[in-house]
Amino acid sequence: MEQGKSTNVVWHHATVTRERREAMNGHKSVILWFTGLSGSGKSTLAHAVEEQLHKHGCRTFVFDGDNVRHGLCADLGFSADDRVENIRRVGEMAKLFLEAGVMALTAFISPFRSDRARVRSLVPHGEFLEIYCRCSLEICELRDVKGLYKRARAGEIKDFTGISSPYEEPEKPELVVGTGTRPLEECVDQVIGLLQERGIIGAFPASDQWAHDNSTSR
Amino acid sequence: MEQGKSTNVVWHHATVTRERREAMNGHKSVILWFTGLSGSGKSTLAHAVEEQLHKHGCRTFVFDGDNVRHGLCADLGFSADDRVENIRRVGEMAKLFLEAGVMALTAFISPFRSDRARVRSLVPHGEFLEIYCRCSLEICELRDVKGLYKRARAGEIKDFTGISSPYEEPEKPELVVGTGTRPLEECVDQVIGLLQERGIIGAFPASDQWAHDNSTSR
Numbered sequence: 001m002e003q004g005k006s007t008n009v010v011w012h013h014a015t016v017t018r019e020r021r022e023a024m025n026g027h028k029s030v031i032l033w034f035t036g037l038s039g040s041g042k043s044t045l046a047h048a049v050e051e052q053l054h055k056h057g058c059r060t061f062v063f064d065g066d067n068v069r070h071g072l073c074a075d076l077g078f079s080a081d082d083r084v085e086n087i088r089r090v091g092e093m094a095k096l097f098l099e100a101g102v103m104a105l106t107a108f109i110s111p112f113r114s115d116r117a118r119v120r121s122l123v124p125h126g127e128f129l130e131i132y133c134r135c136s137l138e139i140c141e142l143r144d145v146k147g148l149y150k151r152a153r154a155g156e157i158k159d160f161t162g163i164s165s166p167y168e169e170p171e172k173p174e175l176v177v178g179t180g181t182r183p184l185e186e187c188v189d190q191v192i193g194l195l196q197e198r199g200i201i202g203a204f205p206a207s208d209q210w211a212h213d214n215s216t217s218r
Numbered sequence: 219m220e221q222g223k224s225t226n227v228v229w230h231h232a233t234v235t236r237e238r239r240e241a242m243n244g245h246k247s248v249i250l251w252f253t254g255l256s257g258s259g260k261s262t263l264a265h266a267v268e269e270q271l272h273k274h275g276c277r278t279f280v281f282d283g284d285n286v287r288h289g290l291c292a293d294l295g296f297s298a299d300d301r302v303e304n305i306r307r308v309g310e311m312a313k314l315f316l317e318a319g320v321m322a323l324t325a326f327i328s329p330f331r332s333d334r335a336r337v338r339s340l341v342p343h344g345e346f347l348e349i350y351c352r353c354s355l356e357i358c359e360l361r362d363v364k365g366l367y368k369r370a371r372a373g374e375i376k377d378f379t380g381i382s383s384p385y386e387e388p389e390k391p392e393l394v395v396g397t398g399t400r401p402l403e404e405c406v407d408q409v410i411g412l413l414q415e416r417g418i419i420g421a422f423p424a425s426d427q428w429a430h431d432n433s434t435s436r
Contacts, residue, residue, distance in 0.1 A: 014265050014280065016272045024275070047232050054234045057242070059277065061318040062232065072310040075303075085293075092290040093311055100279040102318055
């Protein structure tokens with residue numbers, strides 16, 4: 001605290017730290033970086049994990065194409081350079097959420113190892129958890145939720161990951177989830193388990209680990 | 219919820235809404251946009267407001283040059299175009315914090331009405347509160363906390379707001395605070411009062427409105 005010249009204004013700096021925010025929230029913050037092919041279930045899994053975390057009082061936010069591409073990255077297209085810049089900004093933004101004590105869940109294909117490594121390097125060790133949503137191209141293409149594979153095969157979309165542009169599998173992700181073949185609930189449990197192992201969140205009471213719409217247990 | 223083709227993955231969309239986050243937090247989210255000359259006390263005031271809000275259990279985050287210019291906007295310089303883009307990105311980022319249920323306090327000179335109006339237009343009416351930190355150029359220059367005015371007067375910094383580039387005063391800010399002449403505590407009270415008036419936060423218990431280091435009341 002230093003006194004401003006010739007005025008009665010006292011100069012403060014930031015006093016609300018990440019540690020104070022985490023203490024208030026009752027959990028640590030972290031970046032959960034979901035990566036995988038288009039249609040592999042990244043966004044679905046991220047939102048399902050968020051639902052469980054929110055039910056247990058955690059502060060979370062999911063970033064995906066919907067809320068980033070139309071806003072912060074609205075000036076970017078899909079060229080190689082623009083994709084790199086898109087992932088860079090998402091990483092920097094996730095870092096600010098981390099500072100704010102909020103768990104940042106990101107759901108982007110992010111096909112290149114170098115881009116993911118760059119985001120990882122932005123934050124201290126252990127605060128970037130790479131979660132590989134493993135799902136074969138066959139299954140992704142069969143799902144084709146947004147009809148993008150069909151358009152990519154028809155040559156209407158250039159540089160489409162898995163078809164005309166490579167997906168570089170993570171070499172040492174913190175977690176691999178079988179989003180192609182395993183039930184969603186099981187995948188969510190794996191992610192929650194990772195967060196508990198790492199001491200990001202505490203144990204959930206067994207009785208309310210799941211609260212499905214069709215559950216009869218509560 | 220729709221069933222994915224040929225797999226057992228259930229497709230979820232976002233279920234954790236801003237409303238649910240606000241309910242958990244016990245306050246609404248909002249963008250508090252502090253604007254004013256360099257040295258007018260924007261960052262000081264924003265951090266002091268944040269301290270009070272945090273003490274009362276609110277989720278907050280302050281954006282300023284320190285955490286934005288080195289990260290999200292590290293690719294931008296200080297040309298006219300880059301400044302516009304800087305403010306645009308800060309606005310888009312603040313909007314995501316708003317979605318996340320966190321009060322976003324921004325402390326940027328943001329000298330142009332058009333830039334501030336653009337950010338205002340990003341969010342629903344009443345969720346962007348423009349706070350004009352009114353402080354005369356004389357006082358800002360006398361303080362010269364970062365030595366920038368001296369360098370600007372010496373011609374070492376081009377397009378410096380107030381010296382060689384205009385500051386466009388807000389025409390209809392939600393609040394004007396006299397950061398040049400009034401005590402910091404009074405300015406903080408004004409901002410907190412605005413948030414209470416607008417129903418963003420509830421009333422603070424009178425007994426703990428202030429907890430100064432030198433207070434003997436607690």
